[in-house]
Amino acid sequence: MSKKLTSRAENYSKWYNELVVEADLAENSAVRGCMVIKPYGYAIWEKMQAELDKKFKETGHQNAYFPLFVPKSLFEAEEKNAEGFAKECAVVTHYRLENDPDKPGKLRVDPNAKLEEELVVRPTSEAIIWSTFKGWVQSYRDLPLLINQWANVVRWEMRTRLFLRTAEFLWQEGHTAHTTKQEAIAEAELMNNVYATFTEDFMAIPVIQGLKTESERFAGADETYCIEALMQDGKALQAGTSHFLGQNFAKAFDVKFTSKEGKQEYVWATSWGVSTRLMGALIMTHSDDHGLVLPPKLAPNQVVIVPIYKTDEQLEAITEVVNGIMTELRSKNISVKFDNRDTYRPGAKFAQHELQGVPLRIAIGSRDLENGTVELARRDTLTKEVVALDTLTDRVEGLMTEIQDTLYKKALDYRDTHITEVETFDEFKKVLEEKGGFISAHWDGTAETEDKIKEITKATIRCLPLDGKIEKGICVLTGRESARRVLFAKAY
């Protein structure tokens, strides 16, 4: 707790492990790389879930749940998807343990309990869902099919990174089926927009919407839309993706419908997802040396009240005033917590709430009782002000909006000043090394050039921005013709 924190991203893991979002990687080596999300961190995830879920419902989607296990034969049906994920699949091969005859008290896998067909632990659910959709779709009247699932998935990554790339993670995955290509593309774009407004308006994280290049595209997709965010250390983070899947899965799983004209046609598909990685984005976008900084809309507790007292009588008098404050704030839909623990001193509480990112702190002591005031402290600016009790509710209500806006603007300003247009490869390398952030550069459109730039600089094409201006130029690496600028960056 007394550790000096740092806002440099490479050091985050040292402290978000400690307390901030109260996450931890599991201790047992067999599950190394999996995340334990403690209550405070989970409360943040629940707020995100609730908001996203609301948006999904508003756009006509329904939640459902599909199995964790995907029979191998289903998994391999869509070849590109299977190939893309094959290297990182956990596979269940047996269904029973038995006592180990050689090691008393130990268990071993029963060699007689081998599964006839291996089960893949879902790294994503297209296969199991599309094999189910086949039974759900017969007519154009069954479409569009707009399904979302909240689930955990497993990807056996070679290297894991807390929040950003854990072996198991929580996410939502939307899977939709449509009668026409246009409708499916519109759906993919719509959901990418939903993600963008969610991260910007709710999490106060500015993002760039764009298209992935072919080599960065989701395995099995015809087009991948994404939202790209920029972290405080100048590295980019893919915060969410939305895929237009064409008819690839429909063909692989034989999902056809009878059209109005009575013809058999394959459906058009999308899938889209965001994960607990967003919590990593939150940490790396807003945190400072005092810990996490939460935008008010996302904070489990928007306001915390700390009493300052010496005697029980003083606490009683303070509590009475605090009860009034809490009732008023709650009537304005502001979540407030009274931290009246007698096991910690005020200074320790201040530090803890700052570490946890509570947007606003109210301190109230005997001095305030006499004056009819409280002390308000903002987490985002770390400034304090004394406020009269009768104007407190209005002030707090106003600050909720102000803090939300300030956080967004600060992040946006950082992001915007870290998009650099370059014309030459020397400039490219120099900016990448000295300044970081996004580099807007011309690219000849080939995977070879993309690869070569990655090899030399470790920077990848994050996206072709949707609102990017289309201007011809020459490729920074090859000097060949380029149709437009794209965004490069080093990424997590």
Add this chain to the structure above:
RNA sequence: CGGGGUGUAGCGUAGCCCGGUUAUCGCGCCACGUUUGGGACGUGGAGGCCGCAGGUUCGAAUCCUGCCACCCCGACCA
């Protein structure tokens, strides 16, 4: 899987080269007292198979052998 590094209390560590009292220090934890407007202080206390197994030695955290685990860098990636 390649290259480097590290395993000592819940966490962070000293000691190891050069073997020798009861394994060091800080944080945290527990008790009591004084404290309480920015991470309190004092006193007392609990907590260790020094990664595991073997070896050398009168004696091993320390030397030797084997094994295991983890971390960092690279290949893979929401």
